[in-house]
Amino acid sequence: MNRLKQIIGCILLLLLAGCEKDTEPTNFAPKLSTGEVSEIYRVGATLSGSVQKSEGILIKECGILYSTIQSMAEYEGAKISVEEAASFTVSLQNLVPGTTYYYCTYASSGRSIAKGEVKTFTTIANSAPLFNSLVLEAVDEQSITLSTTIKDDGGSEMTLRGFCWKLSENDDEKEPTIADNMTNVPLEELVFTSKIKGLEPLKTYLVRAYAVNSIGVGYGETMTVQTKAATIPVVAAITEAGSTPLSVTVESSVISNGEMPIQEKGFCWSTENKEPTTAHIKKVVEGDDETFSLLIDELKPVTTYYIRAYATNALGTGYSETFTYETPLNVPDLDATTMTEVKPTTAKAASVVISENGSEITEKGFCLSKTEKEPTIENTKVVVNGSTATYSVVLSNLESATTYYIRSYATNSKGTGYGEVAEFTTAVEIGETTVNGITDTDASVSAEILTPAEHLAITEKGFCYSSVNAVPTVADTKKVSSTQGNSITASLTGLADHTKYYICAYVVNDKGTYYGAVHEFTTKEGVTVGATFISDITQTSAVASSEILSDAGREVQEKGFCYSITTPEPTSADQKVTSDAESSLITAAITGLSSNMKCYIRAYVKNARAYHYGKVTSFTTPSEKAGEPVDLGLSVKWSNWNVGASSVEEYGGLYTWGDPTGTLVNSAGPGVNAGGEISGTEYDIARVKWGDSWRMPTKAEMEELVNKCTRTTVTRNGISGVEFTGPSGNSIFLPNGGSRKETTIESQGISSFYWTGTGSSFSYGFTSQAYYMVNGGMRDHYCTNGFSVRPVSDFVTVGETAISGISGTGASASSGIASNEGLTIVEKGFCYSYLKTPTTDDDKVVCQTGGNGIEAILSGLVPNSKYYVRAYVVNSKGGTVYGSKLEFTTKDEFPVGEAVDLGLSVKWANMNMGASKPEDYGGYYYWGETGMWNDYYDREDTPEDISGTKYDIAHVKWGGDWHLPTSEQVNELLSKCTLFWTSQNGVNGLLVTGPNGSTIFLPAAGSRSYNIVSQRTEGKYWSSKLWKQFDGNAYCLSFSETGEETKAQARAIGFSVRPVTN
Structure with a gap:
């Protein structure tokens, strides 16, 4: 400032020395005009001026000089651009409130400075706040978003700020004030902005900013804004129509449908998003009323909910303002x-x-x-x-x-x-039940009521009992007691012999039925009749035998057999024959039968009380005369002539394999669907034609004939053939009957072709070829050819199999040995399989008890699965004899495995679906099927991922959170676990060790189509996902000793299932 004074002083001395008058030089004469002041406020003002220069005048700087000193001996400047000097305004800031200022326009050439007229203004002392311009940020059908800035807070702290507005209804309206509508902007927010909501579409509003300090209310400039026309619906703000601690009723209305009709309306809410949409929780309100409401219940306590009404048309969805509801604290x-x-x-x-x-x-x-x-x-x-x-x-x-x-x-x-x-x-207190005088059919029972009589109004008392219900009720069998007082006594009659009963006393009054403790007792063994065995079956007769296992201490008045060709459970009212056998034996000849006749028969015993029966068995008389059995010293006896013959030298018939009728030509019989072995089954022509004592030889028995006998080519009565002489010295003659192809008989008199009952080529449930003996050698051929049949007879006769106690994973099997011709029994038991004709090569269980009975428990079965079972006996001659085949289905009761945490995203079960323990193979299941196995897969349309759906067998059968693993979860198992091929308790499979050290074992169960293949060498386990390229395939886990992978396989193959749970 002092330097400026010195410069100005020098300039004045020069002017005084060189000029006669006090005038500016003619070569520096810009015309300066100091303008008026405007927008004076507490710390600022807007000043104006102009600088008009003549041609040739140099101006390097211009603007406004201002000072608080009238002489402007000291001043400050506000420069402007020379190009804008013709007319300009300058905004001064950071002035002192309530102070007089002097100002003038100036221009400088760099060497000299010229000033215009000096004028004055005074800044305002403390005032209400002032604003800069209002900015319209956004506008839609229901809202306006505005922003501004504070120009001056008025010199004191603001206590309130925001925007005020009102609807513009005519041109002469006053500006809006805080007496109209207003919205506040929090003082701590840095940005002065707000969204004014709840406006009406296509309406004009007046709006301006306001702020309050100790001086008063300050307003900004007023802006006129028109909301947009509604295209989507416009929804009014929500009002509360009622509430409980955990519910609230909200109400809204549709202000405008927009440009299209309303399609849906309702409410949406969230506990996290303050502006919820229909993508959050929503509930539709039906009806056409403009006003609509909803009860929102089942809310969580002490939780804030953000709720908006909405309405949707074809152009979009409109929402109301957010309504906030906080549930209060309440008692439990x-x-x-x-x-x-x-x-x-x-x-x-x-x-x-x-x-x-x-x-x-x-x-x-x-x-x-x-x-x-x-x-x-x-x-x-x-x-x-x-x-x-x-x-x-x-x-x-x-x-x-x-x-x-x-x-x-x-x-x-x-x-x-x-x-x-x-x-x-509370119940009536009843003492223990006492049972006395137990026989095979009767018992005496007693009990005592212990509750004081004044508490009771008894209407009935007695005993209820059951042989199956461990907690009997009056819905079971009951016996009412007529005893007076608190005693309860009764006599039970008509009980089943050798049966455990559950019994308890009961009392009935107006409050209900009350029971005492359950007591168990078992009746004594009653009259028990053994199984019936049939032997020496001819076309017209048979021999039946049985025995009395218990007479219950009562005199036997009559014993024998009752039989019928029409009644499956014959009684004494049907045909019967008595037995004169001594002691407990029951034997008799059944005569007067006809050929090819099926007969139902069972033994009976009569005493003074009733008839008592054994189990029913059946047999069929041969349709033609059977040959005589010849003991060659082998495991079975061989007939002395062929099926269809009546003498040793006759050729007999030429039969296609599996045809029990013997009538088919160039067509295999139904036995091709029997499972590969038809010897002794209903498809065996020897059994059908000659009766139950005869059957086709198995491949092993035919090989025994060929390998253990001496073979000689001979001619008898002009018929050529082969004579087999056995180790016993006895011999049989097999004529060269030739073969039949279609209707043509070939090689008759030259070669012999004899079927076995064993199929050789078995696939897809169908036997296409079977073994036969030709000229003393073993081969196989198509089942459609006609060959001879030479039956065999067993030394041991095995009775029918009975099944009881069927559960999901087990059953009890029983049978018996009818006769054994004095041979030692080496082994006996039951063989069973999914396949239709089980042998001892399939699953078997050995009976450990002696005597002629065969009893065993079948365990480890697969639930909801069809099984075939038959008894077998191995005799000292090395022969294996089978009883008749029985079919049964396990119950749909699946054991549920344990969840093993391997350290993965899901827990894996410790055993397969259908298994009882980790080493069991379990069942084989088509992908997406939950029912019992069927040889024919009927594919359904399913989701791409069936995990947890009705198509997920793990979820359906095990329940809870169990489900099939996804392909991602299978891959996780493969990538994150250690995998080791091993054998566990004799079962091959994959040992899986998780990241946390826990393990599971996956048995190599193979797979099932019609047959079971690759068992012990390969494991296939379904995932829940279809293969994207073809929906006939689905992803599975596949492993063997050489490696593991995830691959796509056909849905119509039965694989194992290992469930997972979260």
Whole structure:
């Protein structure tokens, strides 16, 4: 500033020395005009001026000089661009409030400075706040978004700020004030902006900013804004129409449909998003009314909910402003009390805390009373410790035959909440049941009522009992007692012999039915008749044999056999034949039969009480005369002539394989679907034609004939053939019957072709070729050719198989040996399989008991699966004899495995679907099928991922959260676990060790189509996902000793299933 003074002083001396008058030089004469001041406020003002220069005048700088000194001996400047000097304004800031300022226009050439007229203004002292311009940020159908900045806070702290507005209805309206509508902007927010909501479409509004300080209210400039026309619906703000602690009723209305009709309206809400949309929780409100409401219930306590009404048309969805609702703290909510195990002096009470309602429970339990129908904790209460929502307690020291009122309670910081009241009556106290005088059909029972008589109004008393229900009720068999007083006595008759019964005393009064403790007793063994065995079957007769296993100490008046060709369970009312056999034996000849006749037969015993029967068996007489059995010293006896012959030298018939009728030409019989072995089955022509004592030889028996006998080519009565002489010295003659192809007989008199009952080529459930003997050698051929059949007969006769006690994974099997011709029995038991004709090469269980009975438990079966079973006996001659085949289905009851945490995203089961233990193979299942196995797969349309759906067998059969693993979860198992091919308890498979060290074992179960293949060498396990390239395939886990992979396989193959759970 001093330097400027010195420069100005020098210039003045030069002017005084060189000029006669006090005038500016003619070569520096710009015309300066100092303008008026405007927008004066507390710390600033806007000044104006102009600089008009003549041609040739140099101006390097111009603007405004201003000072608080009138002489402007000291000043400050505000420069402007020379190009804008003709007319300009300058905004001064950071001035001192309430101060007079002097100002003038100036121009400088760099050497000299010229000034215009000096004028003055005074800044305003402290005032209401001032604003800069208002900015319209956005506008739509229902809202306006504005922003501004504070030009001056007026010199004192602001206490309120925001925007005020009103609807513009005419041109002469006053500007909006805070007396109209207003929205506040928090003082702590850096940006002065706000969205004004709830406006109407296509309306004009007046709006301006406001702020309040200690001086007063300051307003910004007023802006006129028109909202847009509605294309989507416009929805009014939500109003609350009612509430409870955990529910609220909200109401809104459609202000405008927009340009299209309303398609849907309702409410949407969220606890996290403050502007929820229909992508969050929503509920549609039906109806055409403009005003609509909704009860939103089942809310969580002490939780803030953000709710908006919405309406949708074809152009989009419009929302209301967000309505905020906070659920309050409340007493706990509890479920009703459930009473179980109600006894004379104890009962079990259970309940559930539905919600703590925002405050931790400090005590819970039950309160009860004999007199108060709504008991509280002021009555008797029982506290239950623990933090679980579900809780229970056994109430003790109750009075018998007494009614109690009970309800659950829980206490939190808000108070005590109660569940619904339950009423229960303790049982009448009944003493133990005593059983005496037990026979095979009768027993005497007694008990005592211990509850005092004044508590009772008995209408009935007695005993209920059952042989199957371990906790009998009056819905089972009951015997009413007529004894007076507190005693209960009765005589039971008509009981089943050798049977365990469950019995208890009961009492009925107006409160209900009460039971004493259950007692068990077993009746004595009654009359028991053994199985019937049939031998020496001819076209017209047979020999039946059985035995009396127990006569129950009663005299036998008659014994024998009853039989029928029409009644599957014959009785003494049908045909019968008596037996004169001594002691317990029952034997008799059945005569007067006809050829090819099926007969049902069983042994019977008659005593003074009733007829008693054994199990039914059946046999069929041969349709033609059978040959004589010849003992060659082999495992079976061979017939001396062929099927269809009546003498040793006759060729007999030429039959296609598996045709029991012997009538088919160039066509295989139905036996090709029997599972590969038809010897002794209904498809065996030897059995059908000659009766149950005969059958086709198996491949092994035909090989035994060829390998252990001496073979000689001979001619008998002009018929050429082969004679086999056995180790015993006996011989049989097999004529060269040739073969038949279609209707042409070939090589007759030259070669011999004899079928076995064993198929050689078995695939897709169909036997296409079978083994036969030709000229003393073994070969196989198509089943459609006609060959001779030479039957065999067993030394041992095995009875029919019976199945009982079927469960999901097991069953009891029983049979018997009818005769063994004095041979030693080396082994006996049962063989069983999925396949139609099981042999000892399939699953088998050996009977360990002696005698002629065969009994065993079949275990490790697959639930809901069809099995074929038959008894077998191995004799000392090395022959294996099978009984007739029986079919049964296990129950649809699946054992559920245990979840093993391998350290992966899901837990894997420790065993397969259908298994009973980790090493079991379990069942084989088509992808997407949940029913019983069927040889024909009927594919359904399914989702791409069936995990947890109705197509997921793991989810359907095991329930809970069990489901098929996804392909990603299978890949996770392969990539994150250690895999090792091993054998566990004799079963090959894959040992899987997870990241945490836990293990599971996956058996190499192979796969199933019609046959089971690759068992012990390969494992195939389904995932839940279809193959994207072709929906006939799905992803599976495949492994063998050489490696593991995920691959796509046909859905119509049966694979193993290993479930997973979260």
